[in-house]
Amino acid sequence: MTEPTLGIIGGTGWLGGAIAKAVLAKNLLPASNLVVSNRSGTHPLARQGVCLVADNQALVDRSDIVIIAVRPEQFAGLTLNAMGKTVISLMAGITAQAIVAQSSASSVVRAMPNAAVEIGQSFTPWYCAGAVEPATKSLVQRLFECVGTAAEVQQEDFIDYLSALSGTGPAFPALLMTALANQAMAAGIPAEIAQLAAQNVVVNSSQLLASHDARQMIDALVAYRGVTAAALQSMTQGHFEAQVGRALQAGAAVARKGLQA
Missing domain, CATH: 3.40.50.720 (NAD(P)-binding Rossmann-like Domain)
Structure with a gap:
């Protein structure tokens, strides 16, 4: 052939x-x-x-x-x-x-x-x-x-939605890493340490998700009722998932608009 x-x-x-x-x-x-x-x-x-x-x-x-x-x-x-x-x-x-x-x-x-x-x-x-x-x-x-x-x-239409999800590539992790580092520095942590800690969470520790189910990992950490559970509960109460949903819909709306602008 x-x-x-x-x-x-x-x-x-x-x-x-x-x-x-x-x-x-x-x-x-x-x-x-x-x-x-x-x-x-x-x-x-x-x-x-x-x-x-x-x-x-x-x-x-x-x-x-x-x-x-x-x-x-x-x-x-x-x-x-x-x-x-x-x-x-x-x-x-x-x-x-x-x-x-x-x-x-x-x-x-x-x-x-x-x-x-x-x-x-x-x-x-x-x-x-x-x-x-x-x-x-x-x-x-x-x-x-x-x-x-x-x-x-x-x-x-799935392509337009996924343009705002997978098409954004490292944008969302970069935003999370920046937020973690900024909040750590605001709490008095030296900038170098704050950056290393945030990088470890987003780049290194997240590699565990390649071999673990994300939902099961969250449930297990919440069940432990420790520091991580408290942090996750705060994010949930702050409507974190709804905010992500709005972000994806906003991006998808731009993708769907396309040449119609």
Whole structure:
């Protein structure tokens, strides 16, 4: 079976570049089957055998599957004819219908990786609009497994919601870590110690969740009726989960709004 050719518009940027490097590192496709667009037509990826082009339409013409890895506000400026191609969009808030209307793609996959692609730890939900061959779906799954884990969802609206959940990547942990450190410093703890303590909670201790059920862990700690239970009870009484829900709905609303602004 002939390997498909994958083109990445924005493939030398932060997100597209991380995916391009992972595709090569994990041997998903040979370098000769990877096409990346770059305005200058030059990039270090070329030294690995990747085809570099300066024109986005030239990339589309050379590719079987096209990834669009640009900022959502840049989409309106893309002039593409992707008739007969599958387009994979990594843009938040741009509907599959809008992508088809502008590119004439035969099918669209909307996906939402996050910043953890840099370390191969992103979770990427993806959704197919239009007829997508099983082989293409398999390739999409394996593509995003190159940068972490991935799962297909059955409703496009789920992608918009997950843009505010998994798509935020380290944003929520960063907010929690900052809050913990700031509160410790406000209590008189030296800044260096406060930062180390907060980092341990968010970055190190949370790794226990990889092998423990989160709900069971919370229940066990609450049942112990110690310091942790008191802290958790205070957060619960402060409607912590409801605040998280409002944050996710706010982010999802922006994603759903998309180009309708």
